[in-house]
Amino acid sequence: SAVISQKPSRDICQRGTSLTIQCQVDSQVTMMFWYRQQPGQSLTLIATANQGSEATYESGFVIDKFPISRPNLTFSTLTVSNMSPEDSSIYLCSAAGTSGRGATTDTQYFGPGTRLTVL
Amino acid sequence: AQKITQTQPGMFVQEKEAVTLDCTYDTSDPSYGLFWYKQPSSGEMIFLIYQGSYDQQNATEGRYSLNFQKARKSANLVISASQLGDSAMYFCAMREIYNQGGKLIFGQGTELSVKP
Numbered sequence: 001s002a003v004i005s006q007k008p009s010r011d012i013c014q015r016g017t018s019l020t021i022q023c024q025v026d027s028q029v030t031m032m033f034w035y036r037q038q039p040g041q042s043l044t045l046i047a048t049a050n051q052g053s054e055a056t057y058e059s060g061f062v063i064d065k066f067p068i069s070r071p072n073l074t075f076s077t078l079t080v081s082n083m084s085p086e087d088s089s090i091y092l093c094s095a096a097g098t099s100g101r102g103a104t105t106d107t108q109y110f111g112p113g114t115r116l117t118v119l
Numbered sequence: 120a121q122k123i124t125q126t127q128p129g130m131f132v133q134e135k136e137a138v139t140l141d142c143t144y145d146t147s148d149p150s151y152g153l154f155w156y157k158q159p160s161s162g163e164m165i166f167l168i169y170q171g172s173y174d175q176q177n178a179t180e181g182r183y184s185l186n187f188q189k190a191r192k193s194a195n196l197v198i199s200a201s202q203l204g205d206s207a208m209y210f211c212a213m214r215e216i217y218n219q220g221g222k223l224i225f226g227q228g229t230e231l232s233v234k235p
């Protein structure tokens with residue numbers, strides 16, 4: 001299994017500013033992901049964080065708005081740039097592949113989330 | 120097109136009774152996995168149960184079981200002997216290896232309320 005921590009747990013930010021969310025996994029994982037959960041909604045995948053290379057973004061999400069880093073197999077950051085009230089959401093870091101390989105059987109674990117409010 | 124469909128926005132169940140939460144999926148990938156997660160009001164995502172596309176038997180984990188009907192592309196979660204602590208949002212999710220590169224895609228969720 002994997003234990004995932006996120007910082008900060010919550011924040012209130014002003015419009016036009018940026019926030020960087022950190023995600024730390026207690027073991028090496030093959031895959032790391034970032035999700036957004038808007039109020040009352042399901043989880044939407046923002047991007048797959050690739051170790052040592054650019055993240056792979058889902059349709060509707062772009063690198064300029066959500067730059068992602070993954071310098072090693074246990075750590076990733078997501079930045080929400082030039083924020084607007086529409087960015088108010090919970091942002092969740094997720095990881096899978098503690099066996100060192102990607103497979104359908106790999107349980108995907110989630111961090112506790114970062115609750116972001118943009119005024 | 121929706122990959123994962125949960126048609127029940129909300130469900131009620133009496134404490135100690137069983138409840139079934141529906142999930143249908145759409146894929147052409149021969150290899151995929153199906154997951155159920157619980158999200159209480161605190162917001163954490165708790166993994167409940169997994170079913171692989173090649174698994175011959177339905178998955179079970181304690182009070183949770185998965186009614187997997189591959190031909191119908193359904194993976195319903197059954198919770199037996201409901202408890203008050205089961206009140207939460209429940210999400211069905213699917214991972215495809217060939218089509219989606221291992222990403223986990225979620226359904227819209229079902230809010231379960233357990234009545235005393």
